[in-house]
Amino acid sequence: MIIMTRQPVHFYQVGSFAVGNRLLEVSDRTVQSDPQRFDSLDSGHRACQGCGEALGARYALDAAMRATGGQLIAVNATGCLEVFSTPYPETSWRIAWLHSLFGNAPAVATGVAAAMKVKGMNDVRVVAQAGDGGTVDIGFGCLSGMFERNDDVLFICYDNEAYMNTGVQRSGATPPAARTATTEAVGPEPGNVFGQGKDMPRLAMAHGISYVATATVADLHDLENKVEHAMQLHGARYLHILVPCPLGWGSASCDTIKVARLAQETGLFPVFEAENGVVTGVSKIRHRTSVESYLSIQKRFRHLFAGSGRPDIVARIQAMADQNIALYGLLAEDAPAEITREVSA
Amino acid sequence: MTELPFAITLEVGSSHANRTGSWRVERPVYIDRLPPCNDACPAGENIQQWLYHAESGAYETAWRQLVVDNPFPAVMGRICYHPCETACNRVQVDEAVGINAIERFLGDLAIERGWALPSPGVDTGKRVLVVGAGPSGLSVAYHLRQLGHQVHLVDASEKLGGMMRYGIPAYRLPRDVLDAEINRIIDLGVDVRLNHTVHDIERERREGGFDAVFLGVGAQLARRVAIPSGDSARILDAVSYLHQVADDNVPLLGRRVVVYGGGDTALDAARTARRLDATDAVIVYRRSREQMPAHDVELEEALKEGITVRWLSTISNFEGDHLTIEKMRLNDEGFPVPTGEFEELGADAVVLALGQDSDLSLLEHVADIAIDDGVVGVSTSMSATSDGVFAGGDAVPSERTATIAIGHGKRAAHGIDAYLAGHELLDSPRHELATFDHLNTWYYSDAERTRRPELEIARRQNNFEEIVGGLNEENALFEARRCLSCGNCFECDNCYGVCPDNAVIKLGGTQRYEFNYDFCKGCGICVSECPCGAIEMVPEQI
Numbered sequence: 107m108i109i110m111t112r113q114p115v116h117f118y119q120v121g122s123f124a125v126g127n128r129l130l131e132v133s134d135r136t137v138q139s140d141p142q143r144f145d146s147l148d149s150g151h152r153a154c155q156g157c158g159e160a161l162g163a164r165y166a167l168d169a170a171m172r173a174t175g176g177q178l179i180a181v182n183a184t185g186c187l188e189v190f191s192t193p194y195p196e197t198s199w200r201i202a203w204l205h206s207l208f209g210n211a212p213a214v215a216t217g218v219a220a221a222m223k224v225k226g227m228n229d230v231r232v233v234a235q236a237g238d239g240g241t242v243d244i245g246f247g248c249l250s251g252m253f254e255r256n257d258d259v260l261f262i263c264y265d266n267e268a269y270m271n272t273g274v275q276r277s278g279a280t281p282p283a284a285r286t287a288t289t290e291a292v293g294p295e296p297g298n299v300f301g302q303g304k305d306m307p308r309l310a311m312a313h314g315i316s317y318v319a320t321a322t323v324a325d326l327h328d329l330e331n332k333v334e335h336a337m338q339l340h341g342a343r344y345l346h347i348l349v350p351c352p353l354g355w356g357s358a359s360c361d362t363i364k365v366a367r368l369a370q371e372t373g374l375f376p377v378f379e380a381e382n383g384v385v386t387g388v389s390k391i392r393h394r395t396s397v398e399s400y401l402s403i404q405k406r407f408r409h410l411f412a413g414s415g416r417p418d419i420v421a422r423i424q425a426m427a428d429q430n431i432a433l434y435g436l437l438a439e440d441a442p443a444e445i446t447r448e449v450s451a
Numbered sequence: 452m453t454e455l456p457f458a459i460t461l462e463v464g465s466s467h468a469n470r471t472g473s474w475r476v477e478r479p480v481y482i483d484r485l486p487p488c489n490d491a492c493p494a495g496e497n498i499q500q501w502l503y504h505a506e507s508g509a510y511e512t513a514w515r516q517l518v519v520d521n522p523f524p525a526v527m528g529r530i531c532y533h534p535c536e537t538a539c540n541r542v543q544v545d546e547a548v549g550i551n552a553i554e555r556f557l558g559d560l561a562i563e564r565g566w567a568l569p570s571p572g573v574d575t576g577k578r579v580l581v582v583g584a585g586p587s588g589l590s591v592a593y594h595l596r597q598l599g600h601q602v603h604l605v606d607a608s609e610k611l612g613g614m615m616r617y618g619i620p621a622y623r624l625p626r627d628v629l630d631a632e633i634n635r636i637i638d639l640g641v642d643v644r645l646n647h648t649v650h651d652i653e654r655e656r657r658e659g660g661f662d663a664v665f666l667g668v669g670a671q672l673a674r675r676v677a678i679p680s681g682d683s684a685r686i687l688d689a690v691s692y693l694h695q696v697a698d699d700n701v702p703l704l705g706r707r708v709v710v711y712g713g714g715d716t717a718l719d720a721a722r723t724a725r726r727l728d729a730t731d732a733v734i735v736y737r738r739s740r741e742q743m744p745a746h747d748v749e750l751e752e753a754l755k756e757g758i759t760v761r762w763l764s765t766i767s768n769f770e771g772d773h774l775t776i777e778k779m780r781l782n783d784e785g786f787p788v789p790t791g792e793f794e795e796l797g798a799d800a801v802v803l804a805l806g807q808d809s810d811l812s813l814l815e816h817v818a819d820i821a822i823d824d825g826v827v828g829v830s831t832s833m834s835a836t837s838d839g840v841f842a843g844g845d846a847v848p849s850e851r852t853a854t855i856a857i858g859h860g861k862r863a864a865h866g867i868d869a870y871l872a873g874h875e876l877l878d879s880p881r882h883e884l885a886t887f888d889h890l891n892t893w894y895y896s897d898a899e900r901t902r903r904p905e906l907e908i909a910r911r912q913n914n915f916e917e918i919v920g921g922l923n924e925e926n927a928l929f930e931a932r933r934c935l936s937c938g939n940c941f942e943c944d945n946c947y948g949v950c951p952d953n954a955v956i957k958l959g960g961t962q963r964y965e966f967n968y969d970f971c972k973g974c975g976i977c978v979s980e981c982p983c984g985a986i987e988m989v990p991e992q993i
Contacts (some may be wrong), residue, residue: 123894124982126944129507129932138948141957148952149970150466153475156974160951191466195456198466326948351976360975363949367893393893 120155136326137169144171144181144200149197153190156359158349158366159264162323163235166262166347167201169330173337176229179204179218183211183236183245186271186434187264202413209244212252213247213357222256231337232258238265238279242304250419256341260333263306263344266351273407274354278304282375282426283331283419287353291409300422311380317343323350324367329391332379348375356405368400369426373427376434388434397424471952475973476829477988478948479966484885484938484984488535488550494521494590495862497548499939505553505931506941510924511566513931514557518568519585521857522593522636523586525562525628528555529919529959530619531854532746540887540937546900549922549930556927562631571639572599575869580661581601582649582813585613586853587844588667589636589865590860596639598868603659604641607648609698611637613669614845615692615853618716620723621915625785652840653816663839663867666814666827670845672805676711679803680769683874689720689804696723704846705799709729709774712744712767712804717751720802724871725756733796737779752918755908763787766801775799808845816869824848830867833859839870885938889984892935894945940964940985946977 126139137143137310146167153160171178176320182188188205191198206214215234223232234252236245241263252259268286269275276286282300285291289298310318321329329347336343350365356366369375370389374397377389389411398420401407410416431437462713487497497516504513517524528551560566584606592602610616612632615624637643649655658663674689676849681937685704689712695702708724710717713736721732728740736743736755739762743750755758765787768775773795779787781857808825820836821828827835827842833980843859845851869876904920910920922930940963946963947955954971955964978986 122942123896124945125948128942135944136948139944139957141959145953147953148466149967150469150471151467151952152469152471153951154970155977157951161949164951165951196466197464197468204766358975360979362951362974363980366647394899409553 107342117367122381123325123327132259137172137330137422138165138326144168144176146171146199147191148198148200150196151191152193152351153186154351154359155188156352156362157190157291157349158323158362159266160190160350161362162329162347165323165326166235166330166333166345167233169333170231170260170337171201173334176239177230178202179222179230179388181206181215181218181232181234183234183240183412185237186266187235187238189271190433208385210248211240211245212248212259212261214251215255215261216255219258223430231260233260233262235262237270238263238267239269239277239308242306242309243275243276246304246311250309250313253310253315253342253344256297256315258340258342260336260345263346264349265306265346266349266354268351268354269270270351271352274441278302279306281423281425283410283416285286285404285409296416296419297391297406298410307344307378307380310346311383311385313342314383315344317347317381319344321347321376322366322370322375322377322419324349324363325377325389326378328377330416335379354406357403361403361421365400365403366401368395371395372400373422373431373436374396374400376430376436379432383433388436389434390438391431394431397427452500457961458784468748470969472954472967473970473973475743475968475971476993477973477975478968478971478990478991479939479973479975479977481963481966482938482987483589483940484881484889485882486937486939487540488548488884488937489564490881490884491534491538492533494527494856495858496520496535499934499936500552502548502553503558503939503941504743504933505927505929505935508924508928510557510560511564514561514566515569515838517554517557517803518593520861522568522590523558523632524554525558525854526615526624526632526922527857528552529624529628530615532852534854541933541935543887544892544895545897546936547981548935549935550899552901552903552922553927553931556922556924558632558668559628559921563897564626567586568593568635568639569597571596575599575602575871577601577662577666578660579663579867580652580656580659581605581665581667582652582655583613583667583669583844584608584611584643584645584668585667586615587669587856587860587863588665589633590615591665591667591841591843591858591864592641592860592862593636593859594637595867596636598864600868601870602641603644605644605647605649605655609646611643612800614665616698618690618719618806619853619986620696620726622722622726622911622918623719649723649813651816652813656816662761663958665863666835666840666842666846666861667844667860667866668809668811668813668846670809670851670877672808673803674802674805674808674811676805678766678769681771683771686799687802688972689716689802690807692720692802693723696727701727704729704802707797707799708733709796709798709800709804709955710734710804711764712743712801712806713738713746714734714804714973716807717802717804718745718749718758720804721758722753722816722913724802725758726913731797732758732759733798735764735766735774735776735796736760736762736767739781742785742814746836757908761796765789767793769798769801772797772799786882790849793796800831805844811846818892829910830866831862831878833863834866834870837866840873841867841870866927882938885984889983890935890937891980891982894914894943894980894982895935898929898933900933901926916932938984940981941983943982945980945982946986949974949976951978 120450501516533551534548708729844856
């Protein structure tokens with residue numbers, strides 16, 4: 107196992123939480139704070155106001171570009187990310203970028219990696235990216251195969267928890283009780299059902315691949331560290347980034363990062379990393395908060411608070427958060443035995 | 452124009468032609484809001500700005516920013532009651548930033564390294580008479596010199612400093628520190644005349660040919676109260692007592708000293724007596740603790756040092772070696788009324804600390820001056836008359852602290868400057884206040900306040916050693932970095948990083964950022980994620 111040391115940054119006012127800081131050494135600042143950053147995804151793309159996916163994609167790919175010295179090819183599955191970035195003949199991509207179908211991005215990426223190997227271009231690295239639908243549902247077979255063959259690809263899932271591009275339909279990553287176009291907020295159990303859906307990071311871990319991690323657009327230092335670490339490894343790797351969708355979630359466009367932060371701080375979205383199937387680090391919750399603070403600012407959960415509300419359902423969601431907190435040891439005082447290295451906060 | 456396929460309007464290869472800024476109905480704009488510390492500072496310091504420099508260890512730059520407004524950082528870092536810290540937004544996160552401690556650190560460092568105040572301004576040929584060399588008089592002298600006016604400073608005492616020297620005991624303000632900061636001002640070319648009492652300010656002005664006058668005579672007259680007493684009863688007032696102690700001419704009061712009053716001066720007198728010959732120092736105050744005008748921190752220190760307080764008590768009689776005290780109670784309006792219950796208290800001397808008045812007899816021949824309730828009425832620019840008499844400090848209506856007096860001095864200097872130039876001083880508009888709800892405090896690291904070392908109680912007896920210690924370079928830096936920089940961009944790059952449309956341009960250096968409105972969709976994430984509230988959304992003109 108590769109042990110990477112990440113020293114928590116000495117106290118610098120906004121320490122390691124803000125994007126940059128004039129008091130920090132340049133090497134301790136994020137890729138995003140660099141005035142010469144790559145801007146892999148350029149201005150003029152047609153994502154909605156406050157799009158979390160556009161943000162997550164630039165964060166991840168800029169970090170990958172720096173880690174590989176620009177020797178990077180990105181393969182894209184169909185989805186919002188493709189539709190808003192590349193309506194023919196425009197493109198917002200400033201990197202080597204390849205279109206594929208909705209379900210076959212992992213397989214295409216496998217092919218690109220194999221082609222680079224055949225051509226002897228071993229320094230060129232491959233990233234594949236898709237939304238949650240393209241990852242957990244439609245592309246799952248190809249992805250599982252890519253993991254199983256341990257192809258040299260970092261697969262990034264931008265998880266906005268439904269099929270947003272086609273009109274907010276439920277996916278295997280949609281959370282319980284959420285309203286989507288196909289899970290209406292009606293009946294005794296409004297919104298999406300409990301107990302179904304796929305926990306993709308754990309499914310990836312079950313393949314025993316070298317690196318699996320989760321991140322959100324609310325903690326940039328953590329996200330960039332994980333991309334950089336992933337690019338130092340070879341074989342199949344998986345990064346799952348939570349990217350709030352103002353349109354589909356019914357959150358204010360200015361709250362995209364706030365919603366992602368609350369997802370983490372409530373425990374609903376555990377931020378962790380795992381190597382060879384074992385959790386090796388978790389991001390601790392800095393200021394724990396109840397799930398209401400997260401749910402109540404999203405219209406997809408409005409039915410839980412309208413009228414006399416559904417405290418019973420909110421309690422079930424809180425129980426899920428509590429279970430995550432216990433499972434991953436998300437509180438500062440928790441120190442699960444499986445953690446072997448610190449994630450810098 | 453190149454030939455494009457059917458229904459295609461854009462060239463291949465870029466999305467830059469797609470000006471998504473047209474989607475916007477609100478636009479973000481960078482603003483500076485007024486930090487609550489700056490808003491609260493009676494001396495008008497730009498605290499946020501000098502902390503900004505201190506955060507990077509640029510202590511001299513920080514000190515230079517500080518002395519733009521206040522030439523007494525080392526003094527203020529000791530005796531200011533720091534309303535800035537009461538107002539500090541960080542109170543709502545953990546604890547206020549130790550602004551006062553950092554100010555003192557900078558002040559002490561400046562003395563140690565011999566940093567000089569900025570050179571005087573170009574000589575205007577105007578001459579100003581400053582009566583009283585206390586905090587307001589010295590402050591006005593400093594600022595007038597900066598503006599290029601000549602200053603003639605007179606004071607009735609032997610030494611400069613006013614109440615900073617004769618009212619505040621040395622254990623709170625060591626004299627070498629006071630001297631150092633006063634001398635720095637005098638070195639700017641202030642003409643000083645000591646041991647000179649001004650009896651008629653108009654004559655003094657006329658004879659000296661001064662263009663304007665500043666009156667900073669303070670409040671030196673102790674209020675008295677008639678206490679029926681025997682011939683041998685020793686009664687004196689706190690103002691004279693502290694003055695004599697400051698002059699090393701210590702009056703002997705005996706072992707049991709009673710101080711009558713409830714202000715900061717009463718506490719200073721009691722703590723001073725305790726350091727001299729008194730084994731018992733008791734404060735008698737007619738109201739309750741909640742109503743005591745003294746600052747809490749002073750009372751707490753006094754209690755720690757073994758001072759006792761008789762709340763709700765008045766002195767009705769003082770015979771040779773004991774007092775008769777009448778107990779009071781508060782009526783429904785909160786006023787103390789006698790109960791008819793008496794008790795005795797052993798005492799060798801009584802020190803009266805019942806408040807002070809200004810001696811304004813020197814204003815007798817000044818026309819059109821408003822004296823109300825024993826103080827001089829002034830405008831916002833501290834002018835007392837229409838013909839160039841200005842006033843400040845304890846002689847005008849205020850809460851009477853040294854910091855307020857220093858602020859008066861600065862305002863008066865600008866008022867005098869405007870008067871000498873023949874125009875009115877206009878109030879500059881203030882920015883909107885940077886209240887806590889404008890901040891996104893998630894981004895600030897958790898960091899507890901740094902405590903200043905304090906002299907142990909046992910070592911405070913029989914000496915006037917300074918009680919509160921200073922910060923060192925390392926913990927001063929830490930403390931400065933606890934500043935949230937409320938309302939003022941400190942270049943954390945958050946707006947630059949969080950924009951999904953790359954519509955923020957980082958200018959670098961200390962140039963901050965600019966919005967690229969061609970692509971800004973107006974989502975507002977930059978406003979939400981700005982830690983310090985330095986961006987706001989404004990409606991687009993459509």
